[in-house]
Amino acid sequence: MLVHFWGTRGSLPSSLSAEKVRQKIIKALKAAQGKTFENDSALEEFVDRELPFAVRGAYGGNSACVEIRGGDEYILCDAGTGLRDFGQSAANTRGVYNVFLSHLHWDHLQGFPFFAPAYIPGNRIKVYGCNPGMEQAFVVQQGPPFFPVPFNAMRAEITFHPLQHDVVYEIAGVKVRGTKQHHPGDSYGYRFEKDGQSVVYSTDSEHKKGSESPFYEYLDFIRETDLLIFDAQYTLLDAIGDKENWGHSNNILAVELAVEGMVKRLCLFHHEHTYGDDVFDELLEDTRTYLRILSETSTLEITMAYDGLEIEI
Ligand SMILES: [Zn+2]
Numbered sequence: 001m002l003v004h005f006w007g008t009r010g011s012l013p014s015s016l017s018a019e020k021v022r023q024k025i026i027k028a029l030k031a032a033q034g035k036t037f038e039n040d041s042a043l044e045e046f047v048d049r050e051l052p053f054a055v056r057g058a059y060g061g062n063s064a065c066v067e068i069r070g071g072d073e074y075i076l077c078d079a080g081t082g083l084r085d086f087g088q089s090a091a092n093t094r095g096v097y098n099v100f101l102s103h104l105h106w107d108h109l110q111g112f113p114f115f116a117p118a119y120i121p122g123n124r125i126k127v128y129g130c131n132p133g134m135e136q137a138f139v140v141q142q143g144p145p146f147f148p149v150p151f152n153a154m155r156a157e158i159t160f161h162p163l164q165h166d167v168v169y170e171i172a173g174v175k176v177r178g179t180k181q182h183h184p185g186d187s188y189g190y191r192f193e194k195d196g197q198s199v200v201y202s203t204d205s206e207h208k209k210g211s212e213s214p215f216y217e218y219l220d221f222i223r224e225t226d227l228l229i230f231d232a233q234y235t236l237l238d239a240i241g242d243k244e245n246w247g248h249s250n251n252i253l254a255v256e257l258a259v260e261g262m263v264k265r266l267c268l269f270h271h272e273h274t275y276g277d278d279v280f281d282e283l284l285e286d287t288r289t290y291l292r293i294l295s296e297t298s299t300l301e302i303t304m305a306y307d308g309l310e311i312e313i
């Protein structure tokens with residue numbers, strides 16, 4: 001399986017301003033001072049190896065949308081604004097699109113009105129989720145006064161398929177199971193399995209008291225997965241401060257659960273929209289440091305999601 005991240009921000013998309021781009025250029029030029037590059041590949045190597053990601057890149061601005069390749073059809077988790085970019089990528093003009101919704105909060109739906117394949121006759125879009133009211137949420141967000149093009153103007157065949165959590169389904173050649181998560185209005189994580197490999201998509205989830213227990217039920221859900229995509233919206237300080245009960249988790253808990261669940265790779269996801277790129281670089285370093293403190297022998301790999309990241313499993 002291959003996982004492509006099209007949208008990684010939480011709660012709200014977040015764009016780069018001209019001033020932020022300018023600051024990145026200044027930092028890059030400072031780092032390059034006094035150096036000469038024989039050719040373009042030497043220059044690219046300098047950019048890729050010497051510049052921090054916060055300088056050479058950006059952690060991404062689209063809200064949640066993750067593609068899982070490896071099934072017989074397209075598989076997407078959530079329909080945040082990243083869905084627009086996915087829809088516009090050249091290859092995605094005809095087919096069957098299976099969209100799994102973690103829940104119906106706006107940042108996980110708002111890309112759908114801009115999803116080009118939904119306007120093309122012959123395409124089939126199947127929307128899956130465990131929350132009631134999926135179809136109504138899609139119709140309402142494209143109704144007046146919110147949006148000019150009504151849902152029924154989309155020419156693809158769009159169907160809604162309610163799922164039960166804790167039941168294994170076979171969809172698009174992949175086994176998938178949902179689990180209920182603690183979040184305002186409830187959210188659901190999904191575990192996808194194919195040919196002995198697995199990916200867990202678990203966003204918008206706050207882990208409350210009991211999560212420190214080795215018998216915490218969620219650990220069975222993530223156990224030994226190849227990739228855990230985990231809501232780490234906040235720093236620990238924010239998570240236990242005034243943002244407690246907002247329905248999100250933090251990087252420290254992410255590591256603790258991933259280690260206890262013997263996860264192979266952890267990807268921090270649903271980034272806080274007010275944090276800048278420098279904060280994410282630091283957060284990733286802190287998270288890796290915490291892993292070394294927690295377990296000297298752990299082989300857990302930790303990644304920070306960004307729009308465009310691909311992880312092969
Ligand atoms: Zn969200």
Ligand SMILES: [Zn+2]
Nearest residue numbers: 103105183204
């Ligand atoms: Zn939410």
